[in-house]
Amino acid sequence: MSFSIIFFITVIMLAFVFLGIGIKILLKKNGKFSGTCASQSPFLNKEGEACGICGATAEEKCKNEEA
Numbered sequence: 001m002s003f004s005i006i007f008f009i010t011v012i013m014l015a016f017v018f019l020g021i022g023i024k025i026l027l028k029k030n031g032k033f034s035g036t037c038a039s040q041s042p043f044l045n046k047e048g049e050a051c052g053i054c055g056a057t058a059e060e061k062c063k064n065e066e067a
Contacts, residue, residue: 050057
């Protein structure tokens with residue numbers, strides 16, 4: 001395949017990704033992305049620190065889901 005065909009396919013795929021993200025923002029309540037708690041993952045939180053988004057510790061459920 002030539003470079004121009006691969007480049008064109010890549011640009012089209014990226015356009016679909018950004019279009020999908022834009023549609024998700026429009027359809028979500030208040031246009032916000034849902035946050036996730038890194039404290040729930042033992043790979044990301046090895047020291048047992050509280051989540052920076054909602055303040056939940058590794059033993060607690062995400063407080064952001066309650067809202």
